[in-house]
Amino acid sequence: MTKGNKIPRSEFIKCTGALTFMLLGTEWVFALPSFAGTLVDTAQKRQAYTLQLLKKLVTDIGPKPSGSKAYAKAAGIVFQEMQRSLSEVSYDRYEFEKQEPIKWTNLVVGGQQFEVAPQKRGFGTPAQGVEGILTKHGNGFAILNDQNKEVLAYFSVNQYGKAIAGSASGEIERSVPVFGIGKQDVPLLERSAVNQLRASISAEYRALHKAPGLNVVGQIPGKSKKEILIIAHLDTIYNTPGANDNTASVIVMLMLAHAASGRNNNHTLTFVASDSEEYVYEGAYHYANTRIANNTLGNIRYVLNFDSLTYGPNLWINSKDQGLKDMIRTIHQDLKLQTTPIYSENDGFVMDSLPFRSSGARALHANSRGYDEKTLPVYHRPDDTADKVPLDCVEIAFQVFDELIRRIDRE
Ligand SMILES: [Zn+2]
Structure with a gap:
């Protein structure tokens, strides 16, 4: 560098000062909220968002079984998506004993x-x-x-x-x-x-010692530590791209996160794209254990578990919590949805929400029905592809749960 190119000290301070302001101010304080919330604020944007992510997470990646490189890639995409509107995104990592069929007749x-x-x-x-x-x-x-x-x-x-x-x-x-x-x-x-x-x-299996497990966790801090946890599994089994089970539900969850990030929430909202659901919920168990270790499991007041929200327009709500079911019934009336939700007495603490039972939270497990002829035969099959996801079901699930989160946040 020649002497003439040196920046005078006063100029330098101004520069770095401005830079610091940009980093602290624009990047971290102002840019996030002004962008957050508008990403999916119309039905049209939500449809475009869904199609784009179905392409990335289902069509381009294919099967993403727990422990695979394909899963890690999908988790990376979900991580980036969460970062678009959430200030706190992290991986919750673990290891598990994996066994998978590799060859059969x-x-x-x-x-x-x-x-x-x-x-x-x-x-x-x-x-x-x-x-x-x-x-x-x-x-x-x-x-x-x-x-x-x-x-x-x-x-x-x-x-x-x-x-x-x-x-x-x-x-x-x-x-x-x-x-x-x-x-x-x-x-x-x-x-x-x-x-x-x-x-x-004949069939041949391969055992994988210490396979990598990876939950993606995004959080929107609320005014209170009281927390609403939303969980949807991102992994698929070995032979399916898992569009309806359960990638579309993960996309619904991401859109709920984007929408909620534009609001001032009373509750802290936590969104978990869980791994290993297809391996007896090891991902959800690991995350629950992480929360127990951090002494924060008790903060969780609501657990919403999304599994296969797009088998039809009629949400299937499993919960023993009558208040939650009543709220969802009222939401369907208020939003004038022309669908027929199914309310089941089954426990809301099941599969990926099961590990959170000891939090004492109010829980529901949501599935769906209605387009059974089209959607159920592709369950766990290679043809559970992006084009099999009924987009109206994505929109209905988004509307109902966005409203549910708003209402329980006021409680
Ligand atoms: Zn599933």
């Missing part, structure tokens, strides 16, 4: 092939696969060992449609490989079982 019965989906966390077959006699077993089917009639593999039926990841709940006692099959294949399999046809299949 169709079920072959009497020379005929049937599509299957292995259990998400389960047992593989020996490398050469298993072979035996097909039989009816419990609510599903099994392959039995020819000699000792032991169950070599179990098959659960998806009542909604084609094969989804199998589940063995209560049907078998031992650690046998489990697969899902589609309901359309049941008649043929039943005939095959009557005729004691031979069946074979």
Whole structure:
């Protein structure tokens, strides 16, 4: 640098002074609130926002199972989205023991092939696969060992449609490989079982020690420490891009965060995009434990758990809290929504909200119904793609929960 290029000290102070003001003032104090709240303040903006995020989080990324690079990428996008209007965004990290199916064959019965989906966390077959006699077993089917009639593999039926990841709940006692099959294949399999046809299949699993788990947590500090927690899981199972289960609900949650960031809230609002919901809620459990360790779990007064808000325009509210259900009923009337919410006596502390039970908060778990023919058959399937998300359901869920958050914030 030549002498002539030196900035006089007085000028330098002015410069850095202005810079400091910009950093402290513009970046952190003024820029945020003036921008916040307007990001999704019309139905048109919300639709554009939803479509853009469905492309990024569903179409471009594909399946994002817990512990995968795809999940970490999706979590990064959600982190950035939260940062657009929330002042406090962080990752809540943990490790978990992951197990995933990596290779499997169709079920072959009497020379005929049937599509299957292995259990998400389960047992593989020996490398050469298993072979035996097909039989009816419990609510599903099994392959039995020819000699000792032991169950070599179990098959659960998806009542909604084609094969989804199998589940063995209560049907078998031992650690046998489990697969899902589609309901359309049941008649043929039943005939095959009557005729004691031979069946074979194989599956291979991989165990991942200390797989990375990653919740994304955004917060809007309120006037009080009393807190409303909204949670929606971002992970999918191994074979689906998970548009309706549960990425669209995460997008609804992000829009609620943007909207609330433009208001002066009494309650502190916390938004959690949780990981590992499909791995028995390990992400939600970890975050609840983080809050217990910080001695702040008791601040939580409301827990709203969103899982699959876009199966139809009729929200399905699971809660034992009559007051919350009444409030949602009134909101539907006040907003003149032409939908028929379902109010269930099921516990609001279920799945991802279960770990927060000891907070003593008021809780609901929201799902939805109404476009069952279109949306339920794609559940946990490769075709749960962005185009399967009914955009009217996104808008209805946004309107109802935006209003609910406003009303409970006044309580
Ligand atoms: Zn789900």
